[in-house]
Amino acid sequence: MDQFVLLLTVFAMAMYLGTELITKVPPTLHTPLTSGSNALSGVTIVGALLSAGTKHTTLTTVLGFLAVSFAMINVVGGFMVTNRMLQMFKRRD
Amino acid sequence: MVFSSTAVNLIYLLSSILFVYALKGLSHPRTAVRGNQLGALGMLLAIIATLLSAKLSLEVIFAGLLVGSVAGAFMAIRVPMTGMPQMVALLNGFGGAASLLVGGAVLIEVQHTSQEMELSGLVATALSGLIGAVTFWGSLVAYLQLQEVVLKGKPILFPGRHALNVALVLGSVVLGAMLVMNPEQTNTYWLLVAAASLLGVLLVTPIGGADMPVVICLLNSYSGLAGAATGFVLNNTMLIIAGSLVGASGIILTQIMCKAMNRSLANVLFGGVGAVAIDKNAQEKIYAGKIKSVSADELAMLLDGVRRVVIVPGYGLAVAQAQHATRDLMHLLEARGVEVLFGIHPVAGRMPGHMNVLLAEADVPYDKMIEMDEINPLFDQTDVVIINGANDVVNPLARTDPKSPIAGMPILDVDKAKTVIMIKRSLSPGFAGVPNPLFAMDNCLMFFGDGRKVTLELIASLKEAAA
Numbered sequence: 001m002d003q004f005v006l007l008l009t010v011f012a013m014a015m016y017l018g019t020e021l022i023t024k025v026p027p028t029l030h031t032p033l034t035s036g037s038n039a040l041s042g043v044t045i046v047g048a049l050l051s052a053g054t055k056h057t058t059l060t061t062v063l064g065f066l067a068v069s070f071a072m073i074n075v076v077g078g079f080m081v082t083n084r085m086l087q088m089f090k091r092r093d
Numbered sequence: 094m095v096f097s098s099t100a101v102n103l104i105y106l107l108s109s110i111l112f113v114y115a116l117k118g119l120s121h122p123r124t125a126v127r128g129n130q131l132g133a134l135g136m137l138l139a140i141i142a143t144l145l146s147a148k149l150s151l152e153v154i155f156a157g158l159l160v161g162s163v164a165g166a167f168m169a170i171r172v173p174m175t176g177m178p179q180m181v182a183l184l185n186g187f188g189g190a191a192s193l194l195v196g197g198a199v200l201i202e203v204q205h206t207s208q209e210m211e212l213s214g215l216v217a218t219a220l221s222g223l224i225g226a227v228t229f230w231g232s233l234v235a236y237l238q239l240q241e242v243v244l245k246g247k248p249i250l251f252p253g254r255h256a257l258n259v260a261l262v263l264g265s266v267v268l269g270a271m272l273v274m275n276p277e278q279t280n281t282y283w284l285l286v287a288a289a290s291l292l293g294v295l296l297v298t299p300i301g302g303a304d305m306p307v308v309i310c311l312l313n314s315y316s317g318l319a320g321a322a323t324g325f326v327l328n329n330t331m332l333i334i335a336g337s338l339v340g341a342s343g344i345i346l347t348q349i350m351c352k353a354m355n356r357s358l359a360n361v362l363f364g365g366v367g368a369v370a371i372d373k374n375a376q377e378k379i380y381a382g383k384i385k386s387v388s389a390d391e392l393a394m395l396l397d398g399v400r401r402v403v404i405v406p407g408y409g410l411a412v413a414q415a416q417h418a419t420r421d422l423m424h425l426l427e428a429r430g431v432e433v434l435f436g437i438h439p440v441a442g443r444m445p446g447h448m449n450v451l452l453a454e455a456d457v458p459y460d461k462m463i464e465m466d467e468i469n470p471l472f473d474q475t476d477v478v479i480i481n482g483a484n485d486v487v488n489p490l491a492r493t494d495p496k497s498p499i500a501g502m503p504i505l506d507v508d509k510a511k512t513v514i515m516i517k518r519s520l521s522p523g524f525a526g527v528p529n530p531l532f533a534m535d536n537c538l539m540f541f542g543d544g545r546k547v548t549l550e551l552i553a554s555l556k557e558a559a560a
Binding site for chain 2: 022024028043049083084085
């Protein structure tokens with residue numbers, strides 16, 4: 001249970017930090033913010049890699065493979081499309 | 094080579110810090126590119142650390158990484174800027190799907206290795222499945238609506254939908270509780286996922302086009318929270334940190350969007366705005382005899398000698414693909430010494446910041462895109478406002494009619510300018526389905542036609558008049 005409270009503390013602090021960071025993002029960048037944060041939520045890939053690589057059962061391997069694929073679309077697609085947009089905002093600087 | 098768990102966790106910490114820098118970078122367009130790259134670096138480190146954290150068989154992993162990378166890169170390169178809302182909706186959905194799949198896999202692994210999962214871990218697994226499935230299916234419906242594959246952006250309302258939603262929520266809670274009590278019954282998890290999937294579909298189908306910004310923000314926050322829940326399942330603080338950052342981001346954007354429409358989240362989700370029939374009589378009464386149509390040549394004359402022009406873009410600009418023509422108009426006016434600014438309403442378009450991205454694509458500098466609160470005081474010192482594809486966000490009824498569906502919504506006060514030019518195909522109402530008294534005002538001129546075509550006509554007339 002102590003472990004859980006520790007994780008909950010991290011969760012609460014990160015939510016607070018996120019709130020502070022996001023309120024400073026100008027409205028002009030709200031679309032890249034959405035796609036960029038989207039890429040970050042692809043961090044579930046960490047769990048997916050473990051499920052895909054430990055080969056407990058065929059089912060978990062299949063689930064893991066699908067999860068790795070989905071999370072990787074999120075990560076690669078998210079960061080690349082965000083980069084594409086941000087370059088457009090930058091080039092007039 | 095297998096890293097010790099301390100080494101792996103330290104790398105995860107480094108990744109978490111890089112994720113924070115990624116969001117910090119987004120506070121200014123100048124630092125944003127670097128921030129995004131740091132975020133990507135953090136993700137790469139996290140993936141490498143995970144691959145080195147245990148003896149893993151790599152074939153399946155690399156197959157998944159390859160499939161995902163190719164598909165993700167293909168989407169990111171190919172998507173047009175006008176299609177960005179769909180792209181983001183789809184990405185949200187994939188994040189949710191990954192969370193629900195990981196939750197299911199972990200549950201099965203724990204049974205398979207006869208381990209015991211803690212109560213908090215089981216609750217988190219149920220939440221991964223629930224939020225993940227709602228996010229995936231909700232996002233898929235949002236994608237189909239935005240892509241106009243089905244539904245054409247019109248909300249679908251059927252009687253008893255609220256009761257059905259409540260039943261599905263209760264059913265999910267019961268299934269979640271059953272799973273926590275009897276985790277060896279892994280089928281319960283998939284039943285929970287099925288119920289949550291139906292819920293995800295039903296929650297988004299009643300929401301129409303102009304309310305999409307709220308849905309996208311909300312699903313964005315869900316995809317983050319699903320990731321955080323997976324972090325609780327795996328006892329992984331990096332997942333919790335990244336998930337919470339994304340969750341917070343989605344929640345804040347949702348609030349901003351709701352405030353910009355003066356509606357509660359509940360009203361957006363369950364109100365069914367946009368499905369009302371249009372009252373033709375009321376429209377006739379407001380417009381009768383007061384609509385003044387104008388030609389490109391007349392407008393070219395009107396624009397002679399003005400000092401400040403504010404362009405107000407809306408979703409129609411995206412549909413007409415008029416961003417490049419509008420940029421040309423801006424250059425032409427600027428060459429004559431006119432100050433040109435863009436007034437952008439927070440909910441213009443189909444996702445937050447949609448108009449800014451379109452204009453940036455057309456090389457409009459970001460310091461010319463002015464947000465609502467800053468542009469509104471400037472309208473009474475503005476000679477001409479050109480509205481292209483926006484309607485509800487400039488409707489003065491929001492200020493005057495407390496019974497209107499847009500009552501109290503903060504709008505761009507374009508009617509305070511000397512002259513308002515409304516580029517529009519017809520007098521049809523906007524998404525909210527109410528007539529716009531602005532069209533009938535003395536200082537408003539209607540410039541009928543397709544947003545791109547008439548902008549090009551105006552440019553031609555301006556050049557001709559100058560020649």
